[in-house]
Amino acid sequence: MTATPEEQLQIIKSGASQVVPEDELFKKLKEGRPLRIKLGVDPTAPDLHLGHAVPLRKLRQFQDLGHTVVLIIGDFTAQIGDPSGRNSTRPPLTAEQVNEHAQTYINQAYRILDPEKTELRHNSEWLSMMNFGDLLKVASQFTVARILERDDFAKRYGEQKPISLHEFLYPMAQAYDSVAIESDVELGGTDQLFNLLAGRELMEKNGMAPQVILTLPLLEGTDGVQKMSKSYGNYIGLTDEPADMFGKIMSIPDELMAKYYRLATALPVSEVDEIEKAIVEGTEHPNQLKRRLGREIVSLYYDNEAAVQAEEAFDLVFKQHKIPDDIAEFDLGLESEVYLPKLMVDSLLAQSAGEGRRLIDGGGVKIDGEALPAKTYNIDASKVIGTVIQVGKRKFAKINS
């Protein structure tokens, strides 16, 4: 692909939060050589979601423009536990966990990246070779005041929350990665700005051309408030079933649609611009746009057919209020009378019998589509065998004898 530096810059900037400094990036693009684009990832979570996919998509754009991606698995730094964007210390991982996670990460990342154009590195390659003297030498190039400027450190410090010394050193480790691989550009979430800048500074201090920094917005999860994260339970996993994926996308707040289009789909920048315009001007029904968004994303990780089926399944359950085809089944056994709350726990519809009772009393439990009156806890086995118990709008279990 031969795009002009101007065209490249436009694509690269799409969806980016900041490019620091932009003219430097433009200069690098004009050199006409493949740039080295760095992304460092901590293999902490074994399952990737759309939030993780944001920088990966951007990397993919770089690849399509002919640049080289250097993906750094932070196998060494994962054992520090970076607190970025969190208000508490992250538990460090063992070496085995790290390796396991890294492999899963790579497999999933390659669903987005082109492996041919990806240079895969582990930061233990250089970080584990450093001795204490080396460490001090690098550390001497930063000041405490400078590190303390980092937003979350400043916040934690202000709130009298603990900051461990090793966390303090984290930005330095990440910065050193940039020196080691001689990156031209480093990507990261906006919460990474500080660490990315540290890399810039360290490169400069070591007589290298400093990397350009490109930050990407954090993608909020399905709740529309918190950034997407497994621990907040608001994530859309790359390996989620098509129907699930579609359903979760439908549940995001409208305000997030444009952002999702830009950051989570592979649509050309010009098309995203048009969609964004349609959203702002209200020329299309939000529901239609959200459906399309769902289809786009599902077909990205599966295929078109899966996307269409996912949408159909969605309509079946939520528009026509029918019961979906493939639902979990549960074998009742040889009971004659059934204590429903317990059955709900066993079939994973409720977390405790108490919750089951509450759900029944609150009118949230249906058998074959019919809501149960409050206090119906004990019920004849014949009345549930072969039926589908539904809790709320989206939890189902088929009961077999």
Next chain:
RNA sequence: GGGGGUGUGCCCGAGUGGCUAAAGGGGACGGGCUGUAAACCCGUUGACUACGUCUACGAUGGUUCGAAUCCAUCCGCCCCCA
């Protein structure tokens, strides 16, 4: 090393001997409305087949008829001084 604080349910946060499974808020869940969006209204929110029993207020031990509340020791965290 010295001094002073603080630790409550998913989170924040009241509560300083019985009326406390623990106010209030947030979040979450369920119902209504709807486009499984938002906003809004209602309800629920420790476990247990349950007008009762058990577990729970950093940990352990103690005082008391009775403790989240009092005492002792320990642990975590924070601040000030050195």
